[in-house]
Amino acid sequence: MTKVESLFEPLPFPCGAVAPGRVWLAALTNGQSHDDGTLGDDELRWLARRADGGFPVITTCAAYVGADGKGWAGELGVDDDRDLPGLRRLAEALRARGALGLVQLFHGGVRAPRAVTGAQPWSASTWTEDGADFEPPRPATEDDLARVIAQFAAAAARCAAAGLGGVELHGAHGYLPSQFLSRVFNQRDDRWGGALANRARLVRALVTAVRAAVPAGFVVGVRLSPEDFGYARGLDLDETVEVARWLCDDGVDFVHLSLWRVERDTAKRPGEHALPIFRAALPAAVPLVAAGAIWTAADAVATLERGAAAVALGRAAIVNPDWPRAVRAHGLAWEPRRPPLTPAELAALDVSPRFVEYLRRFKNLVA
Numbered sequence: 001m002t003k004v005e006s007l008f009e010p011l012p013f014p015c016g017a018v019a020p021g022r023v024w025l026a027a028l029t030n031g032q033s034h035d036d037g038t039l040g041d042d043e044l045r046w047l048a049r050r051a052d053g054g055f056p057v058i059t060t061c062a063a064y065v066g067a068d069g070k071g072w073a074g075e076l077g078v079d080d081d082r083d084l085p086g087l088r089r090l091a092e093a094l095r096a097r098g099a100l101g102l103v104q105l106f107h108g109g110v111r112a113p114r115a116v117t118g119a120q121p122w123s124a125s126t127w128t129e130d131g132a133d134f135e136p137p138r139p140a141t142e143d144d145l146a147r148v149i150a151q152f153a154a155a156a157a158r159c160a161a162a163g164l165g166g167v168e169l170h171g172a173h174g175y176l177p178s179q180f181l182s183r184v185f186n187q188r189d190d191r192w193g194g195a196l197a198n199r200a201r202l203v204r205a206l207v208t209a210v211r212a213a214v215p216a217g218f219v220v221g222v223r224l225s226p227e228d229f230g231y232a233r234g235l236d237l238d239e240t241v242e243v244a245r246w247l248c249d250d251g252v253d254f255v256h257l258s259l260w261r262v263e264r265d266t267a268k269r270p271g272e273h274a275l276p277i278f279r280a281a282l283p284a285a286v287p288l289v290a291a292g293a294i295w296t297a298a299d300a301v302a303t304l305e306r307g308a309a310a311v312a313l314g315r316a317a318i319v320n321p322d323w324p325r326a327v328r329a330h331g332l333a334w335e336p337r338r339p340p341l342t343p344a345e346l347a348a349l350d351v352s353p354r355f356v357e358y359l360r361r362f363k364n365l366v367a
């Protein structure tokens with residue numbers, strides 16, 4: 001098998017499901033859902049186009065599991081049975097194209113602002129930040145935690161009922177589970193804070209509850225930030241490795257490392273890359289997925305060689321909806337298109353004006 005062919009090998013999960021390949025579409029917020037959280041037509045087109053282009057696993061944008069966790073306008077909802085018809089349409093579209101559909105389950109915690117939810121945000125603890133729009137969160141009560149655990153479980157069950165292949169719990173990027181893992185944001189002195197085992201209690205409870213709520217063969221993965229980046233603060237590489245190990249004990253089907261720059265070594269130990277560290281620490285049966293500035297087939301192959309079983313593409317997939325097909329046809333020689341693209345060029349790739357508006361907040365994507 002050539003190195004490029006390894007990108008197209010099926011990938012079995014511990015639950016028994018098999019992903020039909022190893023180049024995944026990463027979760028990408030696109031703002032195309034209706035105000036009530038139901039799936040938008042443009043959102044369906046954007047995802048189906050990537051499945052047409054050969055992406056074997058399609059992850060939705062971050063999707064809120066409860067109204068108090070919604071992070072922004074136009075976010076997909078999985079918090080209510082009213083979402084089911086849209087989720088069913090998505091599942092059917094992806095299945096018809098041979099792709100496995102994953103819904104990314106999300107709660108924003110402090111990043112679910114009152115302007116969106118109508119209520120004060122809550123998190124592990126309370127704190128202040130600069131910025132006129134920042135409202136200090138209230139510390140979670142036991143009721144909040146019981147509720148959010150039930151919401152993740154119900155959302156996953158809804159995705160399964162709709163016919164989707166699995167879920168990815170968003171434990172990365174400084175959203176609710178990541179806020180609890182954080183040594184900075186989590187200042188609790190009860191069983192949900194302090195020692196790592198306590199800070200990890202929420203994400204572990206979410207995985208356990210989700211697993212118990214879905215049928216056999218339904219994929220349950222988790223996305224983690226190994227170290228600080230952006231909103232993710234107070235994370236330590238070795239602690240994240242320990243958390244990932246526990247989540248494997250709890251039955252996750254994959255651990256997805258959000259690296260932002262996959263070619264970079266860890267901040268904590270320059271000279272060492274996160275992938276071999278996690279690979280050595282986790283059971284061999286649990287695949288690692290990695291994302292972060294993977295553009296070319298050579299980038300993807302190098303990431304597999306470092307220990308990932310699959311790669312997830314974000315920006316490269318926005319501007320190259322046919323990335324897997326093109327690499328399959330032309331191999332390492334194929335050069336992907338690079339941004340910036342004009343709104344008209346993006347529209348031709350099923351990136352709607354609303355999505356284009358969202359993309360403008362990222363440097364150099366939209367011309």
Ligand SMILES: Cc1cc2nc3c(=O)[nH]c(=O)nc-3n(C[C@H](O)[C@H](O)[C@H](O)COP(=O)(O)O)c2cc1C
Pocket residue numbers: 026027028029030060061062104170172173223258259260291292293294312313314315316358359362
């Ligand atoms: C427009 C955009 C939206 C994103 N939305 C999400 C999201 O909803 N959930 C998530 O976990 N990551 C999100 N990310 C991060 C990507 O999944 C990915 O990890 C990151 O962009 C790095 O990969 P890339 O360099 O291939 O884009 C987003 C990134 C971009 C550019």
